[in-house]
Amino acid sequence: MTATDKPIGVLGGGAFGTTLAHLAGSNGHETLLWMRNEERAAAIVGDRENKRYLPGFKLSEKIQTTTALAEMAERCQLLLVAIPSSSFRTVVRALGDHLHGDHVLVSATKGLERGSFARMTEVLRQETCCLKIGAISGPNLAVEILRGVPGGTVIASAFEQVVHMVARPLHSPRFRIYASHDLLGVELSGAVKNVLAIAGGIARGMGFGDNTLAMLISRGLNEMTRLGAIMGAAPETFSGMAGVGDLVVTAFSDLSRNHRVGLGLAEGKPLDQILEDLGQVAEGVPTARVVKEWSDAHRVRLPICQGVFEVLYEGAKPADALEKMLSLPSMWEVESTDIT
Amino acid sequence: MKEQDRERTIVEVVGRIVEATRLGANNGGLSVEDVLADTLYFEQQRLKKSPRDRDNNAYRKLYRSIRQQLPRTSVSEQVELLRQSTDRFAREVVGKFDPRVYAFTTRVLPVGAGLMVNAVSPLSLISRLPELPSLKDQVVLRGATETLKGLANKGTVILAPTHLSNLDSIILGYSLFLLGLPPFTYGAGLNLFANPLLSFFMHNLGAYKVDRRKQAGLYKQVLKEYATVSMEFGYHNLFFPGGTRCRSGAVESHLKLGLLGCGLQAYINNLKNNKEKPNIYIVPCTLSYGLVLEAATLIDDHLKAAGKSRYIIEDDEFSKPRQVLNFVKELISLDARIVMNISEPLDPFGNRVRPDGTSEDGRGRSVDPSRYVFTGDGPDHDAQRDTEYTREAGRAVVRSLRQDATFLSTNLLAFTAFCLLRARGMDRQFYRFLRTADDLGGIPLNEVHLALERLRDALREKVRAGELGSNPVPFGFDPQSVVADGLKYFGTYHTHEVLARRGDRLFPGDMKLLYYYHNRLTGYGLESAIDERLRGDQ
Numbered sequence: 001m002t003a004t005d006k007p008i009g010v011l012g013g014g015a016f017g018t019t020l021a022h023l024a025g026s027n028g029h030e031t032l033l034w035m036r037n038e039e040r041a042a043a044i045v046g047d048r049e050n051k052r053y054l055p056g057f058k059l060s061e062k063i064q065t066t067t068a069l070a071e072m073a074e075r076c077q078l079l080l081v082a083i084p085s086s087s088f089r090t091v092v093r094a095l096g097d098h099l100h101g102d103h104v105l106v107s108a109t110k111g112l113e114r115g116s117f118a119r120m121t122e123v124l125r126q127e128t129c130c131l132k133i134g135a136i137s138g139p140n141l142a143v144e145i146l147r148g149v150p151g152g153t154v155i156a157s158a159f160e161q162v163v164h165m166v167a168r169p170l171h172s173p174r175f176r177i178y179a180s181h182d183l184l185g186v187e188l189s190g191a192v193k194n195v196l197a198i199a200g201g202i203a204r205g206m207g208f209g210d211n212t213l214a215m216l217i218s219r220g221l222n223e224m225t226r227l228g229a230i231m232g233a234a235p236e237t238f239s240g241m242a243g244v245g246d247l248v249v250t251a252f253s254d255l256s257r258n259h260r261v262g263l264g265l266a267e268g269k270p271l272d273q274i275l276e277d278l279g280q281v282a283e284g285v286p287t288a289r290v291v292k293e294w295s296d297a298h299r300v301r302l303p304i305c306q307g308v309f310e311v312l313y314e315g316a317k318p319a320d321a322l323e324k325m326l327s328l329p330s331m332w333e334v335e336s337t338d339i340t
Numbered sequence: 341m342k343e344q345d346r347e348r349t350i351v352e353v354v355g356r357i358v359e360a361t362r363l364g365a366n367n368g369g370l371s372v373e374d375v376l377a378d379t380l381y382f383e384q385q386r387l388k389k390s391p392r393d394r395d396n397n398a399y400r401k402l403y404r405s406i407r408q409q410l411p412r413t414s415v416s417e418q419v420e421l422l423r424q425s426t427d428r429f430a431r432e433v434v435g436k437f438d439p440r441v442y443a444f445t446t447r448v449l450p451v452g453a454g455l456m457v458n459a460v461s462p463l464s465l466i467s468r469l470p471e472l473p474s475l476k477d478q479v480v481l482r483g484a485t486e487t488l489k490g491l492a493n494k495g496t497v498i499l500a501p502t503h504l505s506n507l508d509s510i511i512l513g514y515s516l517f518l519l520g521l522p523p524f525t526y527g528a529g530l531n532l533f534a535n536p537l538l539s540f541f542m543h544n545l546g547a548y549k550v551d552r553r554k555q556a557g558l559y560k561q562v563l564k565e566y567a568t569v570s571m572e573f574g575y576h577n578l579f580f581p582g583g584t585r586c587r588s589g590a591v592e593s594h595l596k597l598g599l600l601g602c603g604l605q606a607y608i609n610n611l612k613n614n615k616e617k618p619n620i621y622i623v624p625c626t627l628s629y630g631l632v633l634e635a636a637t638l639i640d641d642h643l644k645a646a647g648k649s650r651y652i653i654e655d656d657e658f659s660k661p662r663q664v665l666n667f668v669k670e671l672i673s674l675d676a677r678i679v680m681n682i683s684e685p686l687d688p689f690g691n692r693v694r695p696d697g698t699s700e701d702g703r704g705r706s707v708d709p710s711r712y713v714f715t716g717d718g719p720d721h722d723a724q725r726d727t728e729y730t731r732e733a734g735r736a737v738v739r740s741l742r743q744d745a746t747f748l749s750t751n752l753l754a755f756t757a758f759c760l761l762r763a764r765g766m767d768r769q770f771y772r773f774l775r776t777a778d779d780l781g782g783i784p785l786n787e788v789h790l791a792l793e794r795l796r797d798a799l800r801e802k803v804r805a806g807e808l809g810s811n812p813v814p815f816g817f818d819p820q821s822v823v824a825d826g827l828k829y830f831g832t833y834h835t836h837e838v839l840a841r842r843g844d845r846l847f848p849g850d851m852k853l854l855y856y857y858h859n860r861l862t863g864y865g866l867e868s869a870i871d872e873r874l875r876g877d878q
Contacts, residue, residue: 096703101689101712129701131689131712131732132725158728 007032007064008169009076011091013040015053015142015280016108017082022146024169025060031169033065034072036091041065053280057146073098078106078165080136081124084281085111089123096128104162106134106155110190110246111283112290119187134162135183136170137190137242139249141256145175152176154242156186178241185237188228193247194258194284195291196220198308200251201262202318216304217244217251222333223302227291230300258284265311266318288312303328345573346434353434353565354426357558361422372418375558376410379425382556389553402428422558429562433548479515482814483682483744487695488623491685492521494697495619496571498603499524500737501680502592502626502745503580505633506532509547512578512627515680525570526578527563546578567599571606571620572613581624581737585634587642589859591626591745593738600737601730604688604713608726611710611719619709621693622733624683624740630676630748630829632856639856643774676829679748679814683740689729690736744809747799747861750838752813753826754857756791756870757783757839757846763871774851782845785823791870792819798869807864 008024010017013035021033035041044050048059066072072079073095083091088109099105105128107120118126121133134157144151155166155177167177180186199220203212224247225238237243250256254263261282264274275282292309295302307325310316316324365371370378380403387396387403406421413421491497501512509528516524523546530551550563571577583596603620610618632638685693687709693699699707712729713719747755764780765773796817802808823846830838830849837849838857848854867874 093703096701097705100708101710102714126702129691129705129707131729158731160724161722 006077009072009079012082018050019142019145021063022060025062029169031063069095070098078104080106082108093127099128103130104132105130108136111287112191114286132159135187137186139245154178156180156183182234182237185233186242189243192224195288195305197250197258198262198284199304201259202266205263205266257282350430352569353430357426379556379558480677480679491621495617497576498622499578500581500624503582503585524576524578567602568606587638589856595734597730597734622686624737626681628679628746630750635856639852679746683744690733749822749825750829750857751860752822754854755861758858759870763873777851782847785844789819794869
């Protein structure tokens with residue numbers, strides 16, 4: 001069996017993992033979806049539906065499920081990993097027992113690992129022997145993709161083979177794939193925009209208008225770009241699909257989990273309750289802490305991310321955090337230096 | 341290279357390059373004619389600069405002939421001209437190896453580094469031998485020496501050392517001999533062959549000539565292919581991954597990946613040819629000197645060009661035999677030890693290699709390296725993929741070099757004194773600080789001792805965290821001894837005293853040299869241990 005005959009492997013039966021499996025299946029590729037829970041794995045095959053995360057959407061008949069990581073490694077060469085950042089390392093480490101140098105691993109998780117600040121592809125590298133690694137990121141609301149609404153995403157990897165292997169099963173007229181070599185920039189975009197989406201939710205929840213949101217997006221993009229540049233990413237990546245594209249969709253959309261966290265915070269709900277009501281992981285919450293620690297360590301000023309952190313973890317009221325941000329001295333827009 | 345392998349190596353190198361050029365031309369790359377025209381252009385530029393050099397007469401004749409023929413040739417005739425040009429380069433590059441000379445060299449070296457410093461004659465050298473103590477006492481070999489010896493029988497080794505001085509290759513050659521290993525093949529710049537005696541020994545210790553004035557792509561291809569073929573034939577290679585001597589004195593963090601890539605190509609070819617011992621092992625290694633012969637020139641170059649260093653320095657201390665002699669004498673009189681630290685070996689993909697020659701991943705799980713280059717039809721090359729693999733190996737080499745670096749008293753003292761001074765002169769722009777640091781006054785000795793204690797603690801913390809190897813300071817770290825030992829070194833050899841004690845204070849003498857020796861400890865985030873205000877400078 002050649003690489004092109006092998007099923008596409010997807011790890012993680014959450015909203016995005018299921019969506020990726022469905023995309024590959026819809027494009028005619030046998031797809032093997034790994035899930036931790038046997039009952040839910042069986043239900044997906046039996047009902048052709050992910051009732052917990054994507055109720056009401058009929059999934060491709062080409063999707064098979066398994067709970068065995070060994071089977072994933074044995075049957076698939078390409079493995080798309082869509083596991084929440086909090087358990088990403090644990091799952092990948094276990095998967096690593098079964099992998100070889102010819103496997104291709106692609107992270108579909110947006111976020112940074114708490115404590116280590118590691119990007120998900122760094123975790124893939126640390127926990128496995130694999131070198132052909134990439135990341136998929138972009139304005140990808142699972143529900144819209146499943147509805148067939150036109151959209152696209154970015155596949156980033158230093159290896160062209162990785163880009164081609166991912167593009168082949170996922171690309172379609174309704175879901176365009178763009179390639180990038182800037183793995184760092186694409187992953188940072190995907191992580192930091194989640195924090196900014198919370199800010200967007202707060203702003204909307206507090207009844208601010210489009211002007212405020214536009215400012216949040218543009219200044220948020222500025223924060224992402226400065227952060228990325230210091231870390232060695234290409235600034236132009238942040239103007240692309242994975243950067244501003246993802247930021248716009250997350251900051252404006254009610255479908256974004258992180259945005260909904262912000263809305264809940266604006267209503268004065270406690271974080272625990274918001275997350276419980278959400279029933280899904282909102283990557284922006286842990287990422288806000290990572291970005292805060294990182295910006296402190298490197299003395300990078302990120303006022304919006306800082307404000308979100310204070311609301312999430314230091315009990316600041318959203319109104320106070322916003323007021324603090326808005327009270328900052330006036331600056332040159334590009335140079336970011338004070339003019340008052 | 342052994343005489344019996346010389347001809348077949350040339351045939352292999354020439355054959356591969358000609359074939360690759362033909363295939364490239366058929367797949368949209370440069371045509372054979374273009375490759376020849378490029379070669380003529382770059383070579384003519386080179387020859388213009390040395391019109392009277394008789395060594396180039398053969399090249400002149402060849403290029404005249406090609407120039408006359410090229411406009412009227414068919415493609416097959418162009419291929420023949422390409423073969424001739426490549427053959428000419430290959431014959432120049434492929435070194436001679438005479439086992440009798442190697443045996444003589446390694447017998448002589450133990451009783452005196454004078455070998456490398458005497459520009460007059462072997463007789464003069466030998467007349468000095470009884471006066472010189474054994475080099476064996478000067479070189480301290482540490483780290484994975486036994487693993488290196490074992491792997492040299494299990495596959496082909498690429499030794500990848502840090503590069504501080506032109507003396508490195510001599511020290512390395514001798515260290516390999518001490519370990520009982522055969523000579524390693526390595527490419528040495530033409531300037532190293534300027535000394536006739538040294539040239540004689542370099543050739544016969546496994547060095548081949550690299551003429552950096554030859555800019556033609558074809559010549560560079562020959563160098564790479566020669567390294568690849570030599571590895572496939574089982575010749576261990578030595579390759580300075582920094583490309584040239586490190587100008588700043590820091591441990592290398594940016595590598596030139598050329599030869600590491602050749603290692604991967606050789607590995608794939610070995611797999612394709614079902615070689616009995618296909619494995620290629622990369623062994624990083626750090627060399628540390630209490631004093632560096634060319635320190636003054638190197639740091640000058642580093643500061644002047646701010647990163648745009650001259651690639652070839654032909655007028656440094658190494659080109660002055662008397663200065664080299666003085667330096668070696670100083671080293672010997674100081675009982676200075678040169679530390680060669682062998683790191684854990686790596687495979688061409690950056691995985692750690694166990695003593696039995698098998699690879700393991702970051703979690704200690706066995707890895708089959710051949711799977712990285714496996715395609716549907718078996719192992720094969722893929723230029724884009726292989727470049728990325730080589731980058732990965734390069735990153736692993738850098739990690740090893742930095743982790744296994746060794747710090748001697750001159751580095752520790754210079755780092756401490758420099759940081760203390762820098763904290764005092766933080767308001768000054770860096771270059772101004774270097775020029776004017778002497779007006780900052782002396783540093784009280786007790787302040788230096790306390791700062792050294794903090795540095796010692798910080799180094800221990802780095803060791804505990806796994807950022808540094810188990811013993812980065814091999815000869816003990818007692819602050820008083822470090823100061824005394826460091827000052828002893830700094831007071832000799834260099835024209836200007838690097839650091840001097842007056843009363844109970846230390847005063848900078850040559851700030852550039854102080855900066856140079858300090859740089860060895862940069863990049864580890866140790867500055868704040870000396871002074872918290874330097875945290876942002878880390």
